[in-house]
Amino acid sequence: MTTTTTNPYLAGEYAPVRSELTEHDLEISGALPDWLDGRYLRNGPNPIADVDPDTYNWFTGDGMVHGIRLAGGKALWYRNRWVDSGAVAGRLGRRAPSEEGRSFLHGTGANTNVIGWQGRTLALVEAGLACADLSEELDTLDVCDFDGTIRGGYTAHPIEDPETGELHAISYNFGRGDTVQYSVIGTDGRARRTVDITVGGSPMMHAFSLTRSSVIVYDLPVTFDTRAAVSRAVPGPLRPLAALALGAIIGRVPMPGPMAHRLPRNGSGPLPYRWDPGYRPRVGIMPRDGGDADVVWIDVDPCYVYHPMNAHDVDGRVVVDLVVHDRTFDDDRRGPTEGGQHLERWTLDPAARVCKREMLWDASVEFPRIDERYLTAAHTDGWVVGSDTTELFGGLLGRVPATGGEPTVRRFGADVSLGEFVFVPSSTTASQADGALLGLVTDRREASTRLAVLDAQTLEDIASIALPQQVPAGFHGNWLPTT
Template sequence: MSNPFTQGNYAPVRQEHTCTDLAVVGEIPDHLDGRYLRNGPNPISEIDPDTYNWFMGDGMVHGIRLRDGKAEWYRNRWVRSPAAAKALGEPPRPQNPRAGLGAVGANTNVIGHAGRTLALVEGGATNYELTDELDTIGPCDFNGTLPGGYTAHPKRDPETGELHAVSYFFGRGNTVQYSVIGADGRARRTVDVTVTGSPMMHDFSLTENHVVFYDLPVTFDARQAVQGTVAAWLRRPAQLVMSALIGRIRVPDPITARMGSRIPANRRFPYRWNPGYPARIGVMPRNGGSRDVRWFEVGACYVFHPLNAYETEDGIVLEVVRHSKVFDAELHGPTEGSPTLDRWTVDLKRGRVREERLDDRTQEFPRVDERLVGKRHRYGYSVGDDTLFKHDMTTGKAETRSFGEGNQVGEFVFEPRTPDAGEDDGILMGLRFTAAEQRSDLLLLDAETLETVAEVQLPDRVPNGFHGNWVHAEN
């Protein structure tokens, strides 16, 4: 069977570019002063289509610098993990074993925080600090305050500027870690939270007073993990040892670090659908601990990305993109079933969750105005192949902008016109790939009308990837 994640615009690009004075169609708003950044998998070495999973490719960060109505530059750079540096014939960057496993490049998200540009990944792997021009500086462990990897999906508190996160890693046993990174870039709080086993907890939700955990049935699979990582005659013993440890006790960091250094970059994806694992969500006060978490059952499913969450008089509303199943029969990527936009209303008084469908059209990568993270909002944005969705949570309606056959769009992010502008008063930014030209553009859309304000023409295509953000020049 062919692997769709090695073909078309999933295929890697082979060149790093530094291009200046980019061509622009339309006019870039003067208030945009910063960088649009996007991260995603881009394998350097040859990959085996039979075993390659989209989540496992070397990280490549793409960036476009906008200032004074101009597109000053485009750069794309591989994140120099040890494997990436070796494949590129470069000396390795200084490493820090306390920063996490180095086998997988930081390929999932890229943010600005405390004056740093950070390429992020999950699962206990190493995150990397980059220069403003996207060259790799080295591993990031937040000044030694948060060892052992981080997450791809921190949430920034719009009031304090702190980063809240939930991190998972198979070596943690049956715990995940909630952390708070201050505006100064240092961890000020960590809490280990007990879960059912060893889940892949890709994202979480944050409200003004609570943290929400998604403990869902995609879990670490020891059999998958040892395939291709040890000699054939050792696989069964290794699988038995890992099965005995993972999800039960915490594996010491020095052991997991050595394990990670021996795992090839093109290893099999070590997480899989687990029908015997209970599906539930946990609600914890921000200042609480593991014993304060209240757990609520939900229907079996998987959530990569929530849109937003907010509190009501009786509980919490969660708006999520729900997958009925992932990584069961198809291990190359999340292609089983059509992800939909759903709402889960957690009734804290009655101890139950009401699940409802908001939009049954296939969509992913939901985003909200970042000023309203954890608060009641009106608008949300998501994408489905060639279509951008703008959801109005007040009316229940959704506007769409189709970009036509032969085009694909990625995640769009919202940037307000001014810091105190209305929720719908600003620019949506995202990448469009045009198959006919084998090239990508950065689209700037009016958030109210979804009409194009400007197109920044890039010199090459940006492969289908994951997440990005607008990073202000003052960050």
């Protein structure tokens, strides 16, 4: 395991942990509400083997899920488990579920998100890699391909429709040619609808948005980098020729799976996507029951969107609140460090084909969340984390009113790094913002992490749970209530 490095994503609050732990009866400061009965889970990259610090990208580390079980005012356990891929399972002496024929790429275990859906725990990743079904105790059970109905990989950011319980997604991988796939997974766990949507090439499409009527597609200028891809799999003298060959295929025609399986090598090379200033940035609006020919495309200024907050319909237009990056993976290929990420509101008018952009908060923020009972409809409050500088994840937490009023802000200090905070309502009938925020707080000086439970309105402490080790800064977390 790498411990001394010039790569910031392998040191400090990002430093990988070395083993899987299980600890019971965790120490609590304050008093946990009795209505918090479930698991807080967080996924993120954690390389199991040494990687090259000169080329390692944060997005390519092996997946590891951390979990804290809460019930009856107690913190019953903490667990961390790698998501099993062939490489991870081989090093740990256990058998990984076969990915053959069930995903487009083989390699890194699902490292980006972890959700609860229809009684299942799903570790998610994008770009054609395999997602995974996990047990209650976070052990890997199987590849998640929705009973064989989604075989080219899935997405890290599906949206569960609060009204139907169905799971909507847009999935991409560089082998799909110039298309991405919109899918709807029924509550029976199988895809009931898939639509191929034509895009401008082979973009990295981290997320999408959904309203009650429409699907919102972000076709933005971070695209597949053939040179980076061949550097992972092709001997040096052959790389220029291989890059030319791939460049003639990627984003134009579908690529056969067996060819693609030779490319990834489990975090050992650069991320094969980068900022493309020549790519036409645009946003598409497709009716939920529509097809490729029904997409209305609207040009936007060059930018990148990792994480929308929410979207809803207003008088024939679509209003989207989202975090917008000026650019990403341009000069720095190790992680999203280019700066300039702010919370905006885009009003998309499909009739006029225009996008009106408004700044909601000029702070450097990311990981936007709302009360997910109101996804696809109008929300009243959102929460983001960030910093007072260009640092991606500092000690800033904000509650942002959808009306555009002044945010409620809490600053945790200069030596604190916050993970994503998730909202948990105090009951199924509670009003918006009546509940708690749960998220990981890391003290960089002490190299320690705690699970903070905060009042969602005031952002003040309710309780805090000390964890037995520092949890590396990672990606997405969710609350999975006990059913």
